[in-house]
Amino acid sequence: MFPRPTTARLRRSRATGPQAAAPIAVLAAGTMLVASLVASCARQRLVSQHPLRMSGVPTIRVRLTSQPISIATLTSSSGYRLWADGRVVSESAAAMPDTTVRRRGEHWLFNSLEVEGRQAMLEPLDGMLRAGRTFYRGRLHLLAEGDQFILVNHLDLESYLAGVLAKELYPYWSPTTYRALAIAARTFALYHIKTTGVGRDFDVGDDQASQVYGGASAETEKAWQAVQATHGQVLTFGLSGQERIFMAQYSACCGGTVNAASVIRDAPGIAPLEGGQACTDCRYCPRYRWGPVRVAKNDIYRAAAAAYPAVTSLGSLASIKTVAVTAYDRPVWLDLVGANGRSVRLRAEDLRLALLRGGAGGSRQLNSMNCRIVDAGGAVEFTDGRGFGHGVGLCQWGAQAKADQGWTAEEILGFYYPGATILSAY
Ligand SMILES: [Zn+2]
Numbered sequence: 466m467f468p469r470p471t472t473a474r475l476r477r478s479r480a481t482g483p484q485a486a487a488p489i490a491v492l493a494a495g496t497m498l499v500a501s502l503v504a505s506c507a508r509q510r511l512v513s514q515h516p517l518r519m520s521g522v523p524t525i526r527v528r529l530t531s532q533p534i535s536i537a538t539l540t541s542s543s544g545y546r547l548w549a550d551g552r553v554v555s556e557s558a559a560a561m562p563d564t565t566v567r568r569r570g571e572h573w574l575f576n577s578l579e580v581e582g583r584q585a586m587l588e589p590l591d592g593m594l595r596a597g598r599t600f601y602r603g604r605l606h607l608l609a610e611g612d613q614f615i616l617v618n619h620l621d622l623e624s625y626l627a628g629v630l631a632k633e634l635y636p637y638w639s640p641t642t643y644r645a646l647a648i649a650a651r652t653f654a655l656y657h658i659k660t661t662g663v664g665r666d667f668d669v670g671d672d673q674a675s676q677v678y679g680g681a682s683a684e685t686e687k688a689w690q691a692v693q694a695t696h697g698q699v700l701t702f703g704l705s706g707q708e709r710i711f712m713a714q715y716s717a718c719c720g721g722t723v724n725a726a727s728v729i730r731d732a733p734g735i736a737p738l739e740g741g742q743a744c745t746d747c748r749y750c751p752r753y754r755w756g757p758v759r760v761a762k763n764d765i766y767r768a769a770a771a772a773y774p775a776v777t778s779l780g781s782l783a784s785i786k787t788v789a790v791t792a793y794d795r796p797v798w799l800d801l802v803g804a805n806g807r808s809v810r811l812r813a814e815d816l817r818l819a820l821l822r823g824g825a826g827g828s829r830q831l832n833s834m835n836c837r838i839v840d841a842g843g844a845v846e847f848t849d850g851r852g853f854g855h856g857v858g859l860c861q862w863g864a865q866a867k868a869d870q871g872w873t874a875e876e877i878l879g880f881y882y883p884g885a886t887i888l889s890a891y
Contacts, residue, residue: 512702512711512735513659519891522621522697525654526606527678528667529596531822533613537566539605543592549573549582558590568612583609593681601680602628608666617667618680622658623692625678626650630688632677634861639868642861643691645877648887649859650676652699652713655890659710673854674818700878700885702737708886711735715859715881718750720835720852722793723881728834729814729855736884738858741793746866747852752832753862756850760820760827762843768823769801769809769816779803785838785845787813795835795856814855858882 541561547554555578567574572581585607593600596616603620629650630643653676654669662668669675701708714726725740726732747753766782781804788810789798796813811819813834820828836850852860859881867877875887 512709513656517699517701517708517710517888517890521891522623523655523658523891524603524619525622525625525658525669526662526667527618527620527625528670529601529616529618531670531672531674533610533615535567535613537596537607537614537616539564539566539587540595541587541589541592542595542600544590545594546588546590547575548586548588549580550584554578554580560592561587566607566614568609568614570612573607573609598682599680600682606666615666618671622651622654623696624681625654626692627684627688628678628680628682629654629676630691631683631685632679634688634865636685636687638865640687640691641868641872641874641877642865643687644695645859645864645868645874646715646861647691647695648698648700648874648878649713649715649882651695651697651890652701652710653715655699656710656712695874697889697891698887699890700737700882701888702735702885708888710890711737711885713859713882713885714738714855714857715861716852716854716856717860718747718752718853718862719744719856719860720747720753720833720850721745722856723858723860724795724835724856725791726857728791728795728797729812729857737882739883740791740857742880742883744860744863746870747860747862749866750853750862752850752853754851755830755832756836757839757846757848758827758830758850759841759844759846760825760831762845764823764825764827765801765816765820765845768820768825768828769811771823772815772819773809773811776801776809779807779809780805784840787838796838799838 540563543560544558545561546556564575569579572579573585587594587605593602594605596605601618602624603618606617606619608615608617626647630646634643634646657668671678699710700713702711703709721744723740723742723744725734726738727734762782766776770776779801782801783804784802786800786802787796788800790796798810799813799816800808800810802808817831817834820831831847832850832853833856835852835856836847839846839848864877878885878887
Protein backbone atom coordinates (compact mmCIF):
# COMPACT_ATOMS: atom_id res chain seq x y z
CA MET A 466 0.00 0.00 0.00
CA PHE A 467 1.20 3.44 -0.86
CA PRO A 468 0.80 6.11 1.83
CA ARG A 469 -2.51 7.86 1.96
CA PRO A 470 -2.67 11.00 -0.22
CA THR A 471 -3.50 13.97 1.96
CA THR A 472 -4.58 16.28 -0.84
CA ALA A 473 -5.64 15.97 -4.41
CA ARG A 474 -2.93 16.48 -7.00
CA LEU A 475 -1.70 20.02 -6.72
CA ARG A 476 -2.96 22.65 -9.06
CA ARG A 477 -0.79 22.67 -12.17
CA SER A 478 0.01 26.30 -12.65
CA ARG A 479 1.48 26.07 -16.10
CA ALA A 480 1.94 23.42 -18.74
CA THR A 481 5.50 24.05 -19.76
CA GLY A 482 8.33 26.35 -18.92
CA PRO A 483 11.44 27.48 -20.69
CA GLN A 484 14.19 24.92 -20.58
CA ALA A 485 17.48 26.01 -19.15
CA ALA A 486 20.31 26.05 -21.61
CA ALA A 487 22.11 22.70 -21.69
CA PRO A 488 25.46 22.73 -19.94
CA ILE A 489 28.37 22.97 -22.31
CA ALA A 490 29.58 19.42 -22.82
CA VAL A 491 32.47 20.00 -25.20
CA LEU A 492 35.32 22.00 -23.78
CA ALA A 493 37.64 24.23 -25.67
CA ALA A 494 41.17 22.96 -26.21
CA GLY A 495 43.30 23.65 -23.18
CA THR A 496 40.28 23.90 -20.89
CA MET A 497 40.78 22.00 -17.71
CA LEU A 498 37.73 20.36 -16.27
CA VAL A 499 38.44 18.56 -13.07
CA ALA A 500 36.14 15.73 -12.15
CA SER A 501 35.91 16.87 -8.56
CA LEU A 502 34.50 20.20 -9.66
CA VAL A 503 31.32 18.61 -10.86
CA ALA A 504 31.39 15.40 -8.88
CA SER A 505 29.00 16.81 -6.31
CA CYS A 506 26.37 17.37 -8.94
CA ALA A 507 27.28 14.90 -11.68
CA ARG A 508 24.18 13.22 -13.03
CA GLN A 509 22.54 13.42 -9.65
CA ARG A 510 18.92 12.37 -9.80
CA LEU A 511 16.43 14.91 -8.55
CA VAL A 512 13.97 12.15 -7.72
CA SER A 513 14.78 9.61 -5.03
CA GLN A 514 14.66 6.01 -6.26
CA HIS A 515 13.66 4.80 -2.82
CA PRO A 516 10.07 3.90 -1.93
CA LEU A 517 8.40 6.61 0.08
CA ARG A 518 6.81 4.40 2.71
CA MET A 519 8.37 4.74 6.18
CA SER A 520 7.34 3.13 9.44
CA GLY A 521 7.87 6.16 11.66
CA VAL A 522 9.54 9.54 11.97
CA PRO A 523 13.08 9.08 10.61
CA THR A 524 16.24 10.33 12.28
CA ILE A 525 18.22 13.02 10.51
CA ARG A 526 21.94 13.61 10.98
CA VAL A 527 22.87 17.30 10.82
CA ARG A 528 26.50 18.32 10.51
CA LEU A 529 26.91 21.36 12.77
CA THR A 530 30.41 22.39 11.79
CA SER A 531 31.13 23.02 8.12
CA GLN A 532 34.85 22.78 8.90
CA PRO A 533 36.56 20.51 11.47
CA ILE A 534 37.09 22.18 14.85
CA SER A 535 39.75 21.80 17.54
CA ILE A 536 37.68 22.52 20.62
CA ALA A 537 34.03 22.48 21.71
CA THR A 538 32.18 23.09 24.95
CA LEU A 539 29.34 20.66 25.62
CA THR A 540 26.73 20.54 28.38
CA SER A 541 23.74 18.37 29.17
CA SER A 542 20.74 19.82 30.99
CA SER A 543 19.92 16.40 32.44
CA GLY A 544 21.63 13.13 33.24
CA TYR A 545 23.75 11.86 30.39
CA ARG A 546 25.73 9.01 28.93
CA LEU A 547 29.03 9.55 27.13
CA TRP A 548 30.17 6.94 24.62
CA ALA A 549 33.46 6.37 22.80
CA ASP A 550 33.67 3.88 19.95
CA GLY A 551 30.49 2.16 21.11
CA ARG A 552 31.23 1.80 24.82
CA VAL A 553 29.98 3.91 27.73
CA VAL A 554 32.88 5.84 29.26
CA SER A 555 30.96 8.14 31.57
CA GLU A 556 27.43 8.19 32.92
CA SER A 557 25.63 10.32 35.45
CA ALA A 558 22.08 10.99 36.66
CA ALA A 559 23.11 14.59 37.26
CA ALA A 560 23.41 17.30 34.61
CA MET A 561 26.75 17.52 32.89
CA PRO A 562 28.74 20.64 33.72
CA ASP A 563 30.47 22.58 30.95
CA THR A 564 32.86 20.10 29.39
CA THR A 565 35.66 21.11 27.05
CA VAL A 566 36.35 18.58 24.32
CA ARG A 567 39.65 18.24 22.45
CA ARG A 568 41.58 15.62 20.52
CA ARG A 569 45.00 14.39 21.64
CA GLY A 570 46.47 11.84 19.24
CA GLU A 571 44.01 8.93 19.05
CA HIS A 572 42.24 10.07 22.22
CA TRP A 573 39.39 12.31 23.25
CA LEU A 574 39.86 14.71 26.13
CA PHE A 575 36.65 15.56 28.00
CA ASN A 576 37.99 18.06 30.55
CA SER A 577 40.51 15.80 32.33
CA LEU A 578 38.94 12.49 31.22
CA GLU A 579 41.05 10.93 28.46
CA VAL A 580 39.46 8.22 26.35
CA GLU A 581 40.74 6.39 23.29
CA GLY A 582 38.50 6.36 20.23
CA ARG A 583 37.63 7.84 16.83
CA GLN A 584 33.97 8.49 17.51
CA ALA A 585 32.24 9.75 20.64
CA MET A 586 28.61 10.38 21.41
CA LEU A 587 26.85 12.42 24.07
CA GLU A 588 23.35 11.23 24.86
CA PRO A 589 21.05 12.99 27.33
CA LEU A 590 18.94 10.73 29.52
CA ASP A 591 16.22 13.36 29.43
CA GLY A 592 16.31 16.97 28.24
CA MET A 593 18.66 18.72 25.89
CA LEU A 594 22.30 19.16 25.07
CA ARG A 595 24.16 22.37 24.51
CA ALA A 596 27.12 22.91 22.20
CA GLY A 597 28.57 26.36 22.64
CA ARG A 598 25.54 28.59 23.12
CA THR A 599 23.04 26.48 21.16
CA PHE A 600 20.68 23.88 22.62
CA TYR A 601 19.97 20.72 20.64
CA ARG A 602 17.48 17.89 20.90
CA GLY A 603 18.60 14.32 20.27
CA ARG A 604 22.24 13.23 20.49
CA LEU A 605 25.56 14.78 19.56
CA HIS A 606 28.11 12.67 17.71
CA LEU A 607 31.76 13.68 17.65
CA LEU A 608 33.74 12.30 14.72
CA ALA A 609 37.53 12.63 14.60
CA GLU A 610 39.11 14.14 11.50
CA GLY A 611 42.88 14.11 11.98
CA ASP A 612 43.66 16.02 15.16
CA GLN A 613 40.33 17.83 14.88
CA PHE A 614 36.70 16.70 14.86
CA ILE A 615 33.22 17.49 13.60
CA LEU A 616 29.90 17.60 15.46
CA VAL A 617 26.81 15.87 14.08
CA ASN A 618 23.39 16.23 15.71
CA HIS A 619 21.13 13.16 15.39
CA LEU A 620 17.45 13.90 16.04
CA ASP A 621 13.97 13.15 14.77
CA LEU A 622 13.06 14.86 11.51
CA GLU A 623 10.03 16.71 12.89
CA SER A 624 12.00 18.39 15.70
CA TYR A 625 14.72 19.24 13.19
CA LEU A 626 12.15 21.07 11.03
CA ALA A 627 11.06 23.22 13.98
CA GLY A 628 14.69 24.36 14.24
CA VAL A 629 14.80 25.07 10.49
CA LEU A 630 11.58 27.03 9.87
CA ALA A 631 12.36 29.61 12.52
CA LYS A 632 15.75 30.29 10.92
CA GLU A 633 14.51 30.27 7.34
CA LEU A 634 11.44 32.53 7.78
CA TYR A 635 10.75 35.84 9.50
CA PRO A 636 8.81 35.61 12.79
CA TYR A 637 6.03 37.88 11.47
CA TRP A 638 5.41 35.87 8.30
CA SER A 639 2.13 34.03 7.73
CA PRO A 640 1.40 30.60 9.27
CA THR A 641 0.51 29.60 5.68
CA THR A 642 4.06 30.36 4.53
CA TYR A 643 5.36 28.32 7.47
CA ARG A 644 3.18 25.35 6.51
CA ALA A 645 4.24 25.51 2.84
CA LEU A 646 7.91 25.65 3.78
CA ALA A 647 7.48 22.87 6.38
CA ILE A 648 6.40 20.52 3.58
CA ALA A 649 9.16 21.64 1.19
CA ALA A 650 11.86 21.52 3.89
CA ARG A 651 10.71 18.07 5.07
CA THR A 652 10.91 16.83 1.48
CA PHE A 653 14.37 18.32 0.99
CA ALA A 654 15.61 16.74 4.23
CA LEU A 655 14.09 13.34 3.54
CA TYR A 656 15.55 13.36 0.02
CA HIS A 657 19.02 13.82 1.50
CA ILE A 658 18.44 11.15 4.15
CA LYS A 659 17.58 8.68 1.39
CA THR A 660 20.21 9.70 -1.17
CA THR A 661 23.26 11.85 -0.44
CA GLY A 662 23.40 10.84 3.22
CA VAL A 663 23.78 7.16 2.43
CA GLY A 664 27.40 6.06 2.98
CA ARG A 665 28.51 9.19 4.82
CA ASP A 666 28.29 10.39 8.41
CA PHE A 667 25.66 13.11 7.93
CA ASP A 668 22.61 13.88 5.81
CA VAL A 669 22.60 17.70 5.72
CA GLY A 670 24.61 20.66 6.97
CA ASP A 671 23.23 23.45 9.12
CA ASP A 672 23.85 26.41 6.79
CA GLN A 673 22.62 27.83 3.51
CA ALA A 674 24.27 25.06 1.51
CA SER A 675 21.40 22.85 2.73
CA GLN A 676 18.89 24.39 5.16
CA VAL A 677 19.68 26.80 7.97
CA TYR A 678 19.18 24.97 11.28
CA GLY A 679 19.44 26.65 14.67
CA GLY A 680 18.75 23.67 16.95
CA ALA A 681 16.18 23.83 19.74
CA SER A 682 17.37 27.37 20.56
CA ALA A 683 15.77 28.61 17.33
CA GLU A 684 12.38 26.92 17.74
CA THR A 685 9.23 29.06 17.98
CA GLU A 686 5.61 28.24 18.62
CA LYS A 687 4.72 29.26 15.05
CA ALA A 688 7.35 26.89 13.67
CA TRP A 689 6.10 23.99 15.81
CA GLN A 690 2.47 24.63 14.81
CA ALA A 691 3.42 24.41 11.10
CA VAL A 692 5.45 21.24 11.68
CA GLN A 693 2.63 19.56 13.58
CA ALA A 694 -0.06 20.68 11.11
CA THR A 695 1.88 19.07 8.24
CA HIS A 696 3.26 16.06 10.15
CA GLY A 697 4.91 13.63 7.71
CA GLN A 698 3.70 15.45 4.57
CA VAL A 699 6.10 15.59 1.65
CA LEU A 700 6.11 16.64 -1.99
CA THR A 701 6.29 13.79 -4.47
CA PHE A 702 6.49 13.38 -8.21
CA GLY A 703 5.62 10.48 -10.48
CA LEU A 704 2.74 8.37 -11.68
CA SER A 705 0.03 7.50 -9.19
CA GLY A 706 1.27 4.67 -7.00
CA GLN A 707 4.89 5.23 -8.05
CA GLU A 708 5.45 8.64 -6.51
CA ARG A 709 8.91 9.47 -5.19
CA ILE A 710 10.18 12.42 -3.22
CA PHE A 711 12.42 14.85 -5.05
CA MET A 712 15.01 17.45 -4.10
CA ALA A 713 12.51 20.19 -3.21
CA GLN A 714 14.89 23.11 -3.15
CA TYR A 715 13.81 26.62 -2.26
CA SER A 716 15.42 30.01 -1.93
CA ALA A 717 14.86 33.40 -0.36
CA CYS A 718 13.92 35.46 -3.43
CA CYS A 719 13.94 34.36 -7.07
CA GLY A 720 14.14 37.93 -8.39
CA GLY A 721 11.29 37.65 -10.89
CA THR A 722 11.65 34.21 -12.52
CA VAL A 723 11.84 30.84 -10.77
CA ASN A 724 15.04 29.08 -11.81
CA ALA A 725 15.43 25.60 -13.24
CA ALA A 726 17.24 23.07 -11.06
CA SER A 727 19.85 22.84 -13.84
CA VAL A 728 21.43 26.06 -12.56
CA ILE A 729 22.66 24.12 -9.53
CA ARG A 730 22.48 20.45 -10.50
CA ASP A 731 23.34 18.47 -13.58
CA ALA A 732 20.31 16.22 -13.42
CA PRO A 733 17.53 15.07 -15.72
CA GLY A 734 14.83 17.71 -15.46
CA ILE A 735 11.48 17.04 -13.80
CA ALA A 736 8.39 19.22 -14.09
CA PRO A 737 8.32 20.44 -10.45
CA LEU A 738 11.87 21.82 -10.79
CA GLU A 739 11.70 23.03 -14.38
CA GLY A 740 11.36 26.68 -13.32
CA GLY A 741 10.37 29.57 -15.55
CA GLN A 742 7.34 30.77 -13.54
CA ALA A 743 7.03 34.55 -13.38
CA CYS A 744 7.18 35.51 -9.70
CA THR A 745 7.02 39.24 -9.20
CA ASP A 746 5.44 38.68 -5.77
CA CYS A 747 8.94 38.69 -4.32
CA ARG A 748 9.49 42.34 -5.37
CA TYR A 749 9.23 43.45 -1.73
CA CYS A 750 12.40 41.53 -0.92
CA PRO A 751 15.14 44.14 -0.35
CA ARG A 752 17.36 42.09 -2.65
CA TYR A 753 14.88 41.79 -5.53
CA ARG A 754 17.25 44.10 -7.48
CA TRP A 755 20.82 44.76 -6.43
CA GLY A 756 24.29 45.63 -7.57
CA PRO A 757 26.70 46.34 -8.97
CA VAL A 758 28.99 44.35 -6.70
CA ARG A 759 32.75 44.44 -7.27
CA VAL A 760 35.02 41.62 -6.16
CA ALA A 761 38.79 41.81 -6.71
CA LYS A 762 40.13 39.18 -9.10
CA ASN A 763 42.81 38.22 -6.54
CA ASP A 764 40.07 37.55 -3.96
CA ILE A 765 38.06 35.49 -6.45
CA TYR A 766 41.15 33.48 -7.35
CA ARG A 767 42.05 32.80 -3.71
CA ALA A 768 38.52 31.74 -2.70
CA ALA A 769 37.95 29.61 -5.80
CA ALA A 770 41.34 27.91 -5.40
CA ALA A 771 40.59 27.13 -1.75
CA ALA A 772 37.37 25.37 -2.78
CA TYR A 773 38.65 23.86 -6.03
CA PRO A 774 42.41 23.09 -6.03
CA ALA A 775 42.42 22.79 -9.85
CA VAL A 776 42.02 26.57 -9.98
CA THR A 777 45.64 26.93 -8.80
CA SER A 778 46.69 25.79 -12.30
CA LEU A 779 45.63 29.24 -13.53
CA GLY A 780 48.33 31.02 -11.52
CA SER A 781 46.08 34.07 -11.30
CA LEU A 782 42.68 35.12 -12.57
CA ALA A 783 42.64 37.14 -15.78
CA SER A 784 38.92 37.01 -16.58
CA ILE A 785 35.63 35.19 -16.12
CA LYS A 786 33.73 34.12 -19.22
CA THR A 787 30.06 33.20 -19.11
CA VAL A 788 29.80 30.11 -21.31
CA ALA A 789 26.20 28.98 -20.74
CA VAL A 790 23.07 30.80 -19.60
CA THR A 791 19.46 29.83 -19.00
CA ALA A 792 16.65 30.82 -21.37
CA TYR A 793 16.07 33.79 -19.05
CA ASP A 794 19.73 34.82 -19.18
CA ARG A 795 21.06 33.58 -15.88
CA PRO A 796 24.69 32.38 -15.96
CA VAL A 797 24.93 28.60 -15.48
CA TRP A 798 28.51 27.78 -16.41
CA LEU A 799 31.58 30.01 -16.19
CA ASP A 800 35.17 29.65 -17.32
CA LEU A 801 37.76 31.07 -14.96
CA VAL A 802 40.60 32.06 -17.27
CA GLY A 803 44.17 32.46 -16.05
CA ALA A 804 46.86 34.81 -17.30
CA ASN A 805 48.57 31.66 -18.65
CA GLY A 806 45.59 30.99 -20.95
CA ARG A 807 44.36 27.97 -19.07
CA SER A 808 40.81 27.83 -17.83
CA VAL A 809 38.71 25.95 -15.33
CA ARG A 810 34.98 25.52 -15.77
CA LEU A 811 32.74 26.02 -12.75
CA ARG A 812 29.04 26.19 -12.18
CA ALA A 813 28.20 29.86 -11.53
CA GLU A 814 26.37 29.04 -8.29
CA ASP A 815 29.33 26.96 -7.05
CA LEU A 816 31.62 29.95 -7.58
CA ARG A 817 29.27 32.17 -5.56
CA LEU A 818 29.27 29.68 -2.66
CA ALA A 819 33.07 29.39 -2.87
CA LEU A 820 33.40 33.18 -2.67
CA LEU A 821 31.12 33.29 0.36
CA ARG A 822 32.95 30.48 2.14
CA GLY A 823 36.30 32.00 1.28
CA GLY A 824 35.25 35.39 2.62
CA ALA A 825 36.15 37.16 -0.64
CA GLY A 826 35.75 40.94 -0.17
CA GLY A 827 32.34 42.09 -1.43
CA SER A 828 30.99 38.56 -1.85
CA ARG A 829 28.47 39.04 0.96
CA GLN A 830 26.66 41.47 -1.32
CA LEU A 831 26.72 38.93 -4.16
CA ASN A 832 23.18 37.76 -3.46
CA SER A 833 22.80 35.43 -6.42
CA MET A 834 24.33 34.60 -9.77
CA ASN A 835 21.27 36.00 -11.50
CA CYS A 836 23.33 38.87 -12.86
CA ARG A 837 25.71 39.97 -15.60
CA ILE A 838 29.43 39.44 -15.15
CA VAL A 839 31.56 42.33 -16.39
CA ASP A 840 35.33 42.70 -16.45
CA ALA A 841 36.49 45.78 -14.52
CA GLY A 842 40.28 45.61 -14.68
CA GLY A 843 41.54 44.30 -11.38
CA ALA A 844 38.04 43.36 -10.31
CA VAL A 845 34.96 41.59 -11.63
CA GLU A 846 31.69 43.50 -11.52
CA PHE A 847 28.42 41.65 -10.99
CA THR A 848 25.69 43.95 -12.34
CA ASP A 849 21.90 43.89 -12.90
CA GLY A 850 21.56 41.51 -9.94
CA ARG A 851 18.20 39.90 -9.25
CA GLY A 852 17.08 37.94 -6.24
CA PHE A 853 18.79 36.25 -3.32
CA GLY A 854 19.86 32.62 -3.43
CA HIS A 855 19.75 30.10 -6.26
CA GLY A 856 16.10 30.86 -7.12
CA VAL A 857 15.11 27.21 -7.61
CA GLY A 858 11.74 25.97 -6.33
CA LEU A 859 9.74 27.85 -3.71
CA CYS A 860 10.58 31.56 -3.45
CA GLN A 861 10.16 32.47 0.24
CA TRP A 862 9.33 36.16 -0.34
CA GLY A 863 6.98 35.21 -3.17
CA ALA A 864 5.31 32.55 -1.01
CA GLN A 865 4.77 35.08 1.77
CA ALA A 866 3.16 37.58 -0.64
CA LYS A 867 0.90 34.83 -1.98
CA ALA A 868 -0.10 33.84 1.57
CA ASP A 869 -1.00 37.48 2.23
CA GLN A 870 -3.17 37.39 -0.91
CA GLY A 871 -5.09 34.39 0.47
CA TRP A 872 -3.36 31.49 -1.29
CA THR A 873 -3.31 28.22 0.68
CA ALA A 874 -0.08 26.35 1.41
CA GLU A 875 -1.11 23.72 -1.17
CA GLU A 876 -1.70 26.39 -3.84
CA ILE A 877 1.67 27.99 -3.10
CA LEU A 878 3.43 24.64 -3.42
CA GLY A 879 1.49 23.90 -6.60
CA PHE A 880 2.76 27.14 -8.14
CA TYR A 881 6.40 26.60 -7.26
CA TYR A 882 6.50 22.80 -7.82
CA PRO A 883 4.02 22.24 -10.69
CA GLY A 884 2.95 18.63 -11.10
CA ALA A 885 3.91 17.60 -7.56
CA THR A 886 1.62 15.73 -5.18
CA ILE A 887 1.57 15.97 -1.38
CA LEU A 888 1.66 12.58 0.35
CA SER A 889 2.25 11.37 3.90
CA ALA A 890 5.63 9.65 4.21
CA TYR A 891 4.86 8.46 7.74
ZN1 LIG B 1 10.09 35.12 -6.48
